[in-house]
Structures are given as C-alpha cells and as structure tokens.
Amino acid sequence: MPVSITIRLPDEVHDVLTARAARAGQSLQQYLRTQLAALADRSDRDGFWQRVTDRVHDTGPRLPEDAVLQAGDSDRT
Numbered sequence: 195m196p197v198s199i200t201i202r203l204p205d206e207v208h209d210v211l212t213a214r215a216a217r218a219g220q221s222l223q224q225y226l227r228t229q230l231a232a233l234a235d236r237s238d239r240d241g242f243w244q245r246v247t248d249r250v251h252d253t254g255p256r257l258p259e260d261a262v263l264q265a266g267d268s269d270r271t
Contacts, residue, residue, distance in 0.1 A: 211225065211226065
C-alpha cells in the first residue's frame with residue numbers, strides 16, 4: 195500500500211528538482227518517486243562491509259597472511 199510523505203523544501207531546492215523532473219519528462223512526483231526508489235535500492239555501507247565479511251568468512255582470504263603483512267610493512271619503509 196502506498197504511503198504519503200510531506201516534505202517542506204526551500205524554494206530553491208523545489209525549483210532545481212522541478213527542472214530536473216521536466217528534463218526527465220516526468221512530473222515532480224514521478225521524478226521524486228523514482229529517485230527515492232533508487233536510493234532505497236542502493237546498498238548501504240554497512241551492508242557492503244557485511245557482504246565482504248561474509249565472503250571472506252566463506253571463501254577465506256586470497257592472499258596468504260604473510261603477503262598481506264609484507265605489503266603493509268612496505269608502506270612504512
């Protein structure tokens with residue numbers, strides 16, 4: 195079921211968003227709905243790092259530990 199949201203924007207922000215919607219050939223409401231849906235679909239930083247952690251846990255690191263340590267030490271010399 196769709197939900198309605200009321201957001202108060204400064205006139206300048208409204209003008210910019212209205213112009214972007216017009217360039218996209220959409221109403222402001224269509225444009226904002228599309229942008230918000232895309233924002234919701236984007237991975238967040240925490241989700242990304244959780245996937246990295248899960249993958250390393252499942253597959254193990256691809257580099258041996260000593261190679262990682264050597265690479266880190268090379269920055270210090």
